[in-house]
Amino acid sequence: MNFNSSVLRSDEKAVFELRSLYSSYGYSRYKMSKFEEYDLYVRNKEFLVSDRVITFTDTNGKLMALKPDVTLSIIRNSEDADGYVRKVYYDENVYRVSKGNDAFGEIMQTGLECIGDIDDYNIYEVLMLASESLKRISDEYVLDLSHMGVVEYVLDSMGVSSETREKLLLCVGEKNVHEIRSVCEKEAVSSAALEKLVTTYGNGERVCAVLRELIPECDHVASLEKMVSALEKNGYAGHVNVDFSVTGNVRYYNGFVFKGFVNGIASGVLSGGQYDKLMARMNRRSRAIGFAVYLDLLERFADNGDSYDVDTVILYDEGADLDALNGVIKMLTDSGRSVTAQRRLPEKLHYKQLLRLQERGVEILENNA
């Protein structure tokens, strides 16, 4: 098949690019149904971006939902992988309410999941593929890496109630140092370690050096250091930051959590993490890690502001010679231009060039480019 890739939108190009990337690392495509039993989402509401789901009753009386999420369906439909790792990728539409918009929308999402006996290599591979996915979208990207174990270690050492812990975790996500201070003052506990954790971000090596002094007993720092170093050695130096403001729901996520940003897009385009706790909640022994890329955010990315609907409009009269008209159009399309043949100029059409087919040849009426 031969086609001009310039007709693809940024999100469509990304789908092809990422599909080929994930396949090259042995991930197989996971195609699923658009519907899933509602019950799956009710039991794991907090795992979803939004708890509002489009539901309907199936012909057999079962309450079904249009998929608001892909990961839950993949876990539900996969068995434990003892001694090996199942690697799948997907590109699917999900249906949910976006934040700040009180209406359901169809969101194109791609991503991958790695389920089974996860080891350090598998974690590295997923983090590397996350970095590579961002790199394929833009050269100006950042992967923010965090470790729930480190954040929880610091929170545990503070000995606060679960309610206060939740408040503090929210503050960590907002880099909200003044609120951390105020909450800790009320609880009469020291905020120093948590403040340090929130205000130390950026270059992985530098952050890990600070962490080694701050929490020398915490084993997770070494894991973090190992991954940062592997990513930096393999071509992602300067693009991988450690930032503990990336957090996940502690009931589902453990270990590494990460978020990807691309310059020019106002929110994170990639989000992922290790979700062994979710696996356990769904009665699976296997461990798991994965990420999603929000392709809907790429729709306007790298928009070159092309303000034309078509390159050329060719006007012809009724009864014009079909061979002559076809010949001109073919010549223009062969040269890579888009052409619309019209008897009258359509209203509100933006075009670069306006031509008219005459008996003696083609007359140029307008040139706008």
Add this chain to the structure above:
Amino acid sequence: MLNVALPKGRLGEKVYDMFARAGFECPSILEKGRKLIFENPEAGVRYFWVKPSDVAIYVERGAADIGVAGKDILLEYEPDVYELFDLDIGKCRMAVAAKKGFRDNTERTLKVATKFSNITRNHYAAIGRDIDIIHLNGSIEIAPILGLSDVIVDIVETGSTLKENDLEVIDTIVPISARLIANKASFKFKSDAIERIMAGLENTEKVTK
């Protein structure tokens, strides 16, 4: 160039003053006129005036890299932004007020009039109280006087408006002040400039205190 959304009005002018003292001046902003966008390429900063309640939206959606918004707006709309610094100005509190001598009958649903539905819902959910929210867009103080609601949830600065309408504060929900917020993606790519502004603001605050 760092895009900064400032809240229109007295608070915004105070905020600009803090930014200017922190080394991010833009003298053209002081000129009278209807212009809304002001730029100082040398300082690498572009300011624009927006409605105070819209600052968080401009920042969350990335039209502004940073901005200054009241804590009331952040609690009400819960934008996905970083809350970097408490500027310690525009101080007031979010409070529950009622007619003087009001007795809270906990046997029945409490009718609450407010502009801040989300804050109200969260506050009463935390204490397990059943409420009926009446969302109003202004003149909230009238609601309990006319029997539209039992109490109101609103911003209280000096309390004089309440006093004039024979109302009093019966509970403080949260103290409010102006906060420096940042778009999460902008923070990744413009962290040096944002950190310089934060450091400048911190110094300004120390000098003022």
